[in-house]
Amino acid sequence: MNVIYRIYILIGLVFLLPSRNAKAQTTKLQASLFEGILVAGYTDEGAYINCTGPAVKYVVKKTSIMAGLLPSLKIKKDRVQGGATSNSLVTPTLGFGLTGCYKHLVIQLPAFYSAKTSTADGNWKLGIGVGYKF
Template sequence: MHEIKSLCMLNKLAGVVLLQLLFLAVFHQTYAQQKAVKASLFEGVVVAGYADHGVYINCTGPAIKYSFAPKGNILLGLLPSLKLKEDHVEEGKPKNAWITPTLGVGLTAVFRHIAFQLPAFYSPKTSTLDGKWKLGVGLGYKF
């Protein structure tokens, strides 16, 4: 139980830090002369991270891209992903597949070739759990 609370606190802390970076970049760029917001279909960013007691691997999909430096940008968009998570259920109960394709949404901050990500994935309702959005955190690379 203590581990779950620690992970929840870590997820919240990561969200706060990433949002502060986003606001810093937005307010810093407001004094520039050029607008740097545009739509992006694919950025070449691959990310691995942790969400909902499992691992995910994704790439950035369609997004709104905000460039704040020659080698830095922030993306808000869709994240086509593969979630790797083993279900722990009672004997005789059906289990989900270990690898599950899913679609997430979230923020991705890219500085040069390093990407930091704050994704959210929806876990659907089951017979024992309500459907909820689960926050995650990830680190990746921009090709």
């Protein structure tokens, strides 16, 4: 029985000692209010420009992944049929989604809600964008 305990202690020390001497981990989960990121992309047959808003961020060395709100300007020309009125070319909107950063390069996967109209139901539109982290 003594031999089994010694083996367990030896195995534990083999795994424990190297981790004590290793450097601290650089991964962390944190809340962010604003990141200084500007993104341009495509969604719902139009373009958007946004910056990142409040988000939860997971950081690993020079890479981070954020999930949060995206205050945006959607740029889309409405297709007008007959004498119907159309929306403005530039519309402020709020989306949410994932934003991945590597050094200064940013890739974003946003989702925006398109409101119900007389010709279409309201639904979520996915997009993709590329940007820069200042």
